[in-house]
């Protein structure tokens with residue numbers, strides 16, 4: 001498979017001849033969106049440069065789905081697979097083929113199976129994650145805490161790649177509303193994908209490490225990168241593969257869980 005980070009949680013996935021785009025966010029476009037979801041880096045590719053067969057939408061929040069993405073789906077006639085609310089919004093926006101999924105339900109996309117798995121995101125009760133299975137396999141977390149239900153959903157799948165939320169909001173009464181770096185590492189250790197890829201890193205205000213006081217801000221890219229590099233080094237030292245994506249730079253993920261490649265071995269050391 002080939003993966004390209006567009007930004008935040010939007011990743012173009014090319015697998016077995018099918019192209020998908022996860023949680024497509026090209027904004028913010030309005031003053032209110034800019035206030036609620038200030039973006040630290042513009043998308044690496046504009047929506048007009050993307051040709052995709054399907055959008056996969058974990059939940060209907062500002063930084064995971066926007067009108068520009070729905071316009072892309074209408075223009076290309078692509079399928080929108082999403083949580084209940086995301087699917088309803090896509091229908092209202094005039095997208096022709098919409099497939100709502102609850103955790104445990106699945107659909108097919110050409111040779112691929114797309115299965116929704118559980119997510120625990122208190123501010124979006126219908127949120128799901130996705131597992132895509134073709135010749136290789138991939139998990140996309142959306143926004144979720146690392147719960148026993150999620151680990152149970154992922155346990156039967158030998159994952160090549162896990163795209164995981166690695167910075168989250170924090171609220172006084174709710175606590176962490178998703179995974180920060182420590183929870184993302186806990187999920188990687190529990191599930192042991194060949195490659196773990198941290199995402200959700202381009203919206204200011206999200207916490208990477210609350211204990212250390214490190215959060216995403218408009219002007220601390222160096223600190224974020226150093227923090228991520230240290231996090232990746234610790235996981236690699238435990239034998240886990242980590243890819244730190246550069247927006248816009250495609251990555252060819254070769255082999256699968258049954259036939260690990262030499263480069264995989266090299267990258268782990």
Ligand SMILES: [Zn+2]
Nearest residue numbers: 061063064143
């Ligand atoms: Zn989010």
